[in-house]
Amino acid sequence: MKSWNPESVQNVLGRTKYIDDLPEPAGLLHGQPVVSKSAHGKLLSLDASAALALHPSVRVLTARDIPGENELGTAVSDEPLLVADEWTYRGQSLALVLADTRSLARRAAALVKIEGEELPVVTDPREARAKGMIILAPRTMRMGDPEAAFRDCAVVVSGRVESGGQEHVYLETQGATAQVRDGGGIFVLSGTQSPTGVQEAVARNLGLPMNAVEVDAPRLGGAFGGKEDQAAGWSALAALGAFVTGRPVKIYLNRKDDLTFTGKRHPYSSDYKLGLDAEGRILAFEVDYYQNSGACTDLSPAILSRTLFHAAGAYRIPNLRATGYMCRTNLPPFTAFRGFGAPQGIFVMEAALHKAAEAMGVDPIELQRKNLLRTGDSFHYGMPVEEARTERSVERALERSAWDRKRTEIDEFNRTRRDRKRGMAALPLCFGVSFTKLMMNQGGALVHVYRDGSVGVHTGAVEMGQGVNRKIQKVVALTLGIPEARVRIERTRTATVANTSPTAASTGTDLNGMAALVACEEIGKRLSAFRSESGLGDAPWETLVSKAHEARVDLSAHGFYATPGLFYDGKAERGSPFAYHVYGCAVLTAEVDVIRGTYRIDSATLVHDAGNMIDEVVDRGQAEGALAQGLGWALLEDLRYDGTGKLLSDTLSTYKLPDAHFLDFPLDLEFLADAPNPKAVLKSKAIGEPPFMYGIAGYFAVLDALKAARGDRLRVPGFHDLPLTPEKALDYLSGVIP
Amino acid sequence: MSELNREAPSAGVGGASSVPAGTAGALTVNGVRREVRAEDADLTLLEYLREVLGLTGTKNGCAVGACGSCTVVVNGQGRRSCKTRVSEVLGKDVVTIEGLEKPDGSLHPIQQAFLDAGAIQCGFCTPGMVMSAYALLLRDPSPDRSSIRTALSGNLCRCTGYQQIVDAVELAASRMRGDGA
Numbered sequence: 001m002k003s004w005n006p007e008s009v010q011n012v013l014g015r016t017k018y019i020d021d022l023p024e025p026a027g028l029l030h031g032q033p034v035v036s037k038s039a040h041g042k043l044l045s046l047d048a049s050a051a052l053a054l055h056p057s058v059r060v061l062t063a064r065d066i067p068g069e070n071e072l073g074t075a076v077s078d079e080p081l082l083v084a085d086e087w088t089y090r091g092q093s094l095a096l097v098l099a100d101t102r103s104l105a106r107r108a109a110a111l112v113k114i115e116g117e118e119l120p121v122v123t124d125p126r127e128a129r130a131k132g133m134i135i136l137a138p139r140t141m142r143m144g145d146p147e148a149a150f151r152d153c154a155v156v157v158s159g160r161v162e163s164g165g166q167e168h169v170y171l172e173t174q175g176a177t178a179q180v181r182d183g184g185g186i187f188v189l190s191g192t193q194s195p196t197g198v199q200e201a202v203a204r205n206l207g208l209p210m211n212a213v214e215v216d217a218p219r220l221g222g223a224f225g226g227k228e229d230q231a232a233g234w235s236a237l238a239a240l241g242a243f244v245t246g247r248p249v250k251i252y253l254n255r256k257d258d259l260t261f262t263g264k265r266h267p268y269s270s271d272y273k274l275g276l277d278a279e280g281r282i283l284a285f286e287v288d289y290y291q292n293s294g295a296c297t298d299l300s301p302a303i304l305s306r307t308l309f310h311a312a313g314a315y316r317i318p319n320l321r322a323t324g325y326m327c328r329t330n331l332p333p334f335t336a337f338r339g340f341g342a343p344q345g346i347f348v349m350e351a352a353l354h355k356a357a358e359a360m361g362v363d364p365i366e367l368q369r370k371n372l373l374r375t376g377d378s379f380h381y382g383m384p385v386e387e388a389r390t391e392r393s394v395e396r397a398l399e400r401s402a403w404d405r406k407r408t409e410i411d412e413f414n415r416t417r418r419d420r421k422r423g424m425a426a427l428p429l430c431f432g433v434s435f436t437k438l439m440m441n442q443g444g445a446l447v448h449v450y451r452d453g454s455v456g457v458h459t460g461a462v463e464m465g466q467g468v469n470r471k472i473q474k475v476v477a478l479t480l481g482i483p484e485a486r487v488r489i490e491r492t493r494t495a496t497v498a499n500t501s502p503t504a505a506s507t508g509t510d511l512n513g514m515a516a517l518v519a520c521e522e523i524g525k526r527l528s529a530f531r532s533e534s535g536l537g538d539a540p541w542e543t544l545v546s547k548a549h550e551a552r553v554d555l556s557a558h559g560f561y562a563t564p565g566l567f568y569d570g571k572a573e574r575g576s577p578f579a580y581h582v583y584g585c586a587v588l589t590a591e592v593d594v595i596r597g598t599y600r601i602d603s604a605t606l607v608h609d610a611g612n613m614i615d616e617v618v619d620r621g622q623a624e625g626a627l628a629q630g631l632g633w634a635l636l637e638d639l640r641y642d643g644t645g646k647l648l649s650d651t652l653s654t655y656k657l658p659d660a661h662f663l664d665f666p667l668d669l670e671f672l673a674d675a676p677n678p679k680a681v682l683k684s685k686a687i688g689e690p691p692f693m694y695g696i697a698g699y700f701a702v703l704d705a706l707k708a709a710r711g712d713r714l715r716v717p718g719f720h721d722l723p724l725t726p727e728k729a730l731d732y733l734s735g736v737i738p
Numbered sequence: 739m740s741e742l743n744r745e746a747p748s749a750g751v752g753g754a755s756s757v758p759a760g761t762a763g764a765l766t767v768n769g770v771r772r773e774v775r776a777e778d779a780d781l782t783l784l785e786y787l788r789e790v791l792g793l794t795g796t797k798n799g800c801a802v803g804a805c806g807s808c809t810v811v812v813n814g815q816g817r818r819s820c821k822t823r824v825s826e827v828l829g830k831d832v833v834t835i836e837g838l839e840k841p842d843g844s845l846h847p848i849q850q851a852f853l854d855a856g857a858i859q860c861g862f863c864t865p866g867m868v869m870s871a872y873a874l875l876l877r878d879p880s881p882d883r884s885s886i887r888t889a890l891s892g893n894l895c896r897c898t899g900y901q902q903i904v905d906a907v908e909l910a911a912s913r914m915r916g917d918g919a
Contacts, residue, residue: 011861012849012868014795014835021794169896171799171807171862221797221862222896255800465860465897617856624899625859652804652894660887660900667901 005470005618007219007463018221019175019191020252028177029057031241031251032105034095034112035261036087039123039330039645041116043085046095050111057100058108065244068207072233072296074197076135079296079333081205081236086119088295089332090645091261093233098241098249121645125269125292125327135297135326141308141573143380144319146275149284153275157355161272161348163722165292165639166265166337166632167649169657170464172221174231174262175252178202178238185212186239192231193223193462194502199494201232202239213239217492220464224629225336227464228504229299230262259650263335264639266303267292268344274352280360282371284319287311287348291341293326296333300326303334305436307341309577312380313349314390314430315371320380330645336504338629339692342431347634347696350427351720354700361714364700365403365426369394373430382574389583389672393607394428397585400670401605406589414708422602423704423713424589427697429608431690432578433506433680434563440501441563441579443511447476447519449555453542455480455487460500461512462492466688467618468508474614475513475681479520482541506686509614510579511561513681519559526553580679582686584608584672586627586694590701594709597730599702600662601631606669606694611677611685623669623691630695632658635702635724699724706732763828767791768837774824783819783827784808787834795835795865799894806893809866809873810834816873816889835865838872848872851910852903859897867893871907879915883908 010016034046048060063070063084073079083094095112099105122128150156176190176198185208190198195215202213215235220227234251241249253261268291275284289307293300304324311322322345353371357364372394377385398404403424410422435441445459457476463469469489477484494500501511530548531539539547549555568575586606592599606623613619636656640648649655676683702724707713710733719737721728731737757763762779764771767787778790787793787810796819799807803821810819811833838846845853848871858864867890874881874889881889886907887900895903 005858008853008858008861009845011858011864012835012845012852013839014793014865016861017794018797018862020798021788023792169894171797171805171860171894171896220860222860224896254798255802255805465858465862467859621856621859621898621902624901625897628899629896651802652800653802657894657896658899659894660890660904663900664884664887667899 005467007469016219018172019177019189019218022177024250025179025248028248028250029098029100029241029245030102030105031238031249032097032109033093033237033261034097034109034114036083036090036092036094037114038118039090039121040119041087042119043083043087043094043114043116045115047113048095050113051097051108054108054111055099055104057104059098059245060112061096061098061240061244066205066240067243068205071204072201072236075301076297079298081233089330091332093237096237096241098245121330123329123331123641123643123645125290125329128327128329129290129325133328135293135328136301138323138325139304139308140321140323141311141380142321146284146286146319146321149319150273150275153283154278155356155359156273156275157352157359158271158273159351159355159720161270161351161720163268163344163347165267165334166637167259167639167655168224168226168264168337169652170220170222170224170226173253173255173258174227174234175250176235176238177248177250178235178242179248180242180246181214185214186243188213188215188235188239190215190217190231190235191220191227192217192235193228193464193504194231195462195492195494196500197229197502198232198235201236205236206239206243215494217462220462223464224338225340225504226262228336228502230335255652256650259655260647261332263294263298263333265337265633266300266334266341266344270348272348272352274356276356280362280367280370282315282317285312285317285352286321287323289324289345291324291326292329292331292334294329294331294333298333298335300334302437303336303341307345309381309432309436310342310345311349313346314373314428315349316373316377317380331641338626339689340505343630343633343693343696346693347722350696350700354718358715358717363714368426368428372428381577383576383578389609389675390428390430393583393585393609393672394426396670397426397587397605397607400607400668401587403587410589419594420591421594421705421708422589422591423701423706423708424587425697425700425704427586427694429582429584429690429693431582431693433510433580433582433686434566434578435501435505435507436577438566438568441511441566442501443515443561444497444500445512445515445519445559446496447516447523447557447559449523449545451546451549451555453486453545455482456490457487457516458490458493458496459512459516460492460497461508462503464503466508466622467615468503468512470618471509471614472513472516475517476520478682479517480524506688506690509684510680510686511563514561515559517559517681518561519557522557522559523555580677580685582609582690584690586697588697588701590698590705592702592705592709592729594733597726597733599705599726599729601665601698601701603665604667606691607672608669608691609672609675609685610687611675611680612683613671614682614684619671619687620669622687624667626689626691627694628658628663630692631698632695634695634699634722636662637723638725702729709733762825765827765829766831767793768833774828779825781824783810783822783824783832786824787819793834793836797862797865799862806870807863807866809869809893811869811873814873814876816870835868838868847913848875848907848910851906851913855902855906855909857898857902857906863893863895867895867903871910874907875911875914879911881911
């Protein structure tokens, strides 16, 4: 029988306690934010009298009640916890209503009267840039001399690429419970990927030192980046409520509020120019990214930096210039989402390469294969390409998917059918692993061996379904040489492991697993010294531990890990920002109904580089789930705001995400064999984000089929405006999209 | 067996004729008869289960019946508890995720299959998925993969690609038929 995550047993029994499932402490108040009803305005007055009259338990807190700094922004101070003078997006918190029950709090919040003066609204990133609404200075990475290289190119193509936003739809919405601690200070149970981030925000807002704020992060019902930075506000509001009233406060957003109030994946609008020689080798690439950053800085600079690092995708480009603009608009601050800017950059690169293939009349796969990164090349940020597994992955994926045979079959199908067309596409992957912010590449762990031989492990990692606890459990069991069942992974808490980085950037296991390993090695060293000193020979673990405790050997250790070898010169835009890269390749096939514009994915072949896997079930689940989310972003998920900054897709009945029918196709997933990674724990590789990019192959597979419907698929111009919804497919088929 | 089951064994479902004063009627939840207070009759079944009975295994994912996290089984049929009023299920038999576990504490074959097939990531959709699968297998012990997908198409999962969930239901069906898997 397969092994499974012990926590999953609680899930199937319905016993897992997510934040809203925990028993509520006596005297608990429910919090409901009062938010702006337009995307930009000046707050003139806030009248709470009708709300207060509703019920004696109602309290209304505003910016004036914040004892500390009214600020959530970490990179740039532009995000108040509660708006004091000007709101900059629709759904921004203006006040917090507290009441005995959730429904009372909601009713009271609706009674708070807001008077304001409407201000102009900008939702388009290019318009924002034209008006000078830019966050920080534009950033450029450069290699070689693209301007000169374009003169030597036989083929030069240029174009514009759009990619839409994406809602996280973590099934558990944002929430937190806060209460005053014995001896002062605040305890927060927060649905966050970043317990230390929440701790810092609460301390800052309440004017407390960090040691007065304790944050626990229970298992999350999904996060995908949406609870990295954006969990802090809800936790800080709950903490504010508890601090001011002295009573426990819970905030748990309902789905509509969560969709309306919180940020999502950044939409990008980009311009590119790509030059190749007559043989199809890329000589030069220039790209300008207009990132729709939303109203506040949030994580936009870090996300833009990952876009720039992935500008060249999996390709070798000797001359490159990539420039990114963080454009401030009146939409909720866009934020971290699996892939963190890389998907947007890689999509532009692929679009450019497909455009070049059209200009040359060749199949895109030829250009993809001809330009793959090889060991010994250099990334445009100066890092040497070590052990590139690009070609290996691509050739294996083409072989496993029987590319040539399938291509012939598809062409034959397309020749004989007018009502339906088929297509296929590949996506070679190269994804850098490490936080691009150097400081964040550290992890901590505290391991206790109890005197009966059982083991408790605390780390900074937050379990949100990605299996990090399962992996750490295995790392600990292997390192100590004991059965997995003896190892328990404890809930993440700031009082046990401090100054943690968020569980993000796919690094949860790399950092925290390694920290746990370091701690286990330390305990192991003490125990093995004790074993030889005391002549215990090959006494079993339990005996060894119990005797060691009697002999007063310390059975606990703190482990710390800082990823070695990372450095980056931000001025020169040169360095080694990543510990290593993840490679792989996807081949997807699709079929389009030419009459309706509807389509389905017919098959997917993934060859993925996961290093030496710590847990194959976990990695398989991550790869498949990431592909599903990537396909959702590339094809289905249509995040819509109107021109006034109002979210139109504000329920799960108007925002379509992949369901069991959409994902009904044979999926062949192979992990690269004999591919150890010396740069991470137990020679594994990070798995969370990289396979998300495979969804991009879905876009180009559907587009390939659509092009076949319009003529010679090798020459018909495609279009690069993601997501490729059936609506757009129909517009393309009918020529509304040229 | 859950705490709730232990304290009050099922007494059958009361008809309208036996409604005591101040109550709206009764329903059965996981085999236990529950008198519904008049003021609770207008709650959604989801609110009633979670807030009145403290059965928090049933999840609120969207509140508009679009995600399936709140699925329970009412008289053998899968039902969105967020879109169902308590008053609509008076006299009926409700099974939630907490009611699937066998009296000896062992897992229901569907629960076991979800573990064995690796069908769980964050786990938030799991109770709803398991209950939709339970409703399916009640009416069709031998569903093909396509019927399984249809039965689960109202349940959203954001972590997996559904593959393992479909595998799990297929595995459970085969075990429940005694195919010896």
